[in-house]
Structures are given as C-alpha cells and as structure tokens.
Amino acid sequence: MSDAVVLAESIGKRYGRTVAVQDISLAIPPGQITAVLGPNGAGKTTSLEICEGFRRPDTGRVRVFGADPLRFDAVQRARVGIMLQSGGVWSSARPLETIRHIASLYQNPRSSDELIERLSLQRPGRTPFRRLSGGEQQRVKLACALVGRPELVFLDEPTAGLDPHARRAVWELIEEERQRGAAVVLSTHLMDEAERLADRILIVHQGLIAVEGTPQQLTARSAADHIVLATGVRVDTSDLLAALPRGTVISEQNPGRYSIETVVSPGVLGAVSAWCADNGIPQHAIAIQRHTLEDVFLALTGDAT
Secondary structure (H helix, E strand, C coil): CCCCCEEEEEEEEEECCEEEEEEEEEEECCCCEEEEECCCCCCHHHHHHHHHCCCCCCEEEEEECCECHHHCCHHHHCCEEEECCCCCCCCCCCHHHHHHHHHHCCCCCCCHHHHHHHCCCCCHHHCCHHHCCHHHHHHHHHHHHHCCCCCEEEEECCCCCCCHHHHHHHHHHHHHHHHCCCEEEEECCCHHHHHHHCCEEEEEECCEEEEEECHHHHHHCCCCCEEEEECCCCCCCHHHHHHCCCCCEEEEEECCEEEEECCCCHHHHHHHHHHHHHCCCCCCEEEEECCCHHHHHHHHHCCCC
C-alpha cells in the first residue's frame, strides 16, 4: 500500500526459545481505524511495540512515515501519539499540569482544556496520577496521546475500566481522529468496541495474522446465521429437523429455547412456523441471530485466553 502510514514487512521477534511474532506483515492507511485483536500471548502487543519503535524486530522491517521508527528524530516522533496499556505518565504528576505541559511541546496542539472537559478530568485533575482510579488514569493517558494532533495514534485498551458514559466520550474522540485524517491503531479485547469503531480488523494468533478484513467481511465469512425459536415448553424437534435442509443442526439452549443452525431463508422460516402451527406448539418468539465478531474470534483462536 503506497500511502501506508505504517508498513511492516514479515516482522518476527523471539525471546530466547519463545517465538512472540512469527511472520507479520501489515499496512496501516491514513484516515482509518485499524483494530488489532488477539488472545493474550498472541503477539499483538510485541508487533505494535515494534511499529511504535520500542522494540527492534529480529527479522523483517518496519517503516513509519517511510522511516525506521527506531531512528526517529524529535520532529518525526511528534507525529505519533501513543497510549500504552500501563505506564506513560509520571506517577506523581497531576493530570491538568501534565496535559497542558505536553500540549506546550507542540507547535499546533489541540486545546488541552477542551480535552480535559470532554474526558471529565476537571475534578481529578489536581490529584497525583498514582492516586487516580483506573478509568481516570486511562482518560489522562488518552488526552496525553491526542493533545499533540498526531497523524498516527496507537491506543492500547483505551476504554478499559471506563463506565458507559466515559466510554462513549472516548469513542467519539477516536472517531474524530479518523475524521481529521489520522491513522488510528486500536488494540482492544472488547469485540463490540472493535465492531463499532474499526474500518478494518486484524486478528493475531500464535504470532501470525489469522485473518483480516472489515467487520462485515469477517462476520460474513463465519458460519451461517441461525434461528432462535422460543416455545416455552420442551418439544421433540426430530420432525422439524426432517423438514429442514440437510446439514441443519438443532440444539436446545435452555428448556423451551432452541437454536437452529441452517442456511436461513424465507422458506426455512416458513417451515419452522408451519411446524409449530401443525403440532400445536406455542411460538413465543422466532428470530434470526447473526454471528458476531466474537463468534469469529473464538472460532479462530479456540480456547486461547
């Protein structure tokens, strides 16, 4: 991708006998949010640290804005905003002073007072960072990463520990970064967050990119949608199974609630409704349930945690 802000080519990293990253290539374009997902130990954090310039790859190479991030000068470094999962702010620093100080280091910073207000940091702003709650610390680190108007932003678990209101405020700020043309790289364990925000998703597993695509592409590639039938009573579904397409699987999720894995079509829905009517079975609810990004993630990574 010629306009890629970040271009990683076959990067690999090991620690002794442990292979953290096997062979990962990626291209991060401007004006998009790219979510990097993966179970613990999958290699996503090491891959992003290499792209951020914190680690040197053993194999392959990385270019950020066309240069090696390990050799960035101050001007190049100012084009990148990084929010780490832990650390990144002095433990004794007071948030208001810290955010305003960081803003003063840039030629055209974002309004620090605006970020402080939108992230509700006025009240805890005079408390030492180490004494803040986990959610407050997350919001301070996000403000520090965004205040310099970076062209590339790395965000590691930006909404961890946040309440729904704060989470929504963070989402709005992330979406605004995309709108102004920044490249955003988001690492998260929250599938709904990735599905909501990301233009493109990479799922990393065992040091490799297992799959990538838009949220719609990834959910479309999973197994067919399924029908959920609620009868309120336990029933024998053997006759229903015989009336549906070959390969259909019916399982009882809870007493009186059945999951019908099949190729969903109007004809199949009609067959289920007709079977209920013909057999005097109450049809409390019937719905098509789509497979989610979490379903795709679990199918690809198995029982990894």
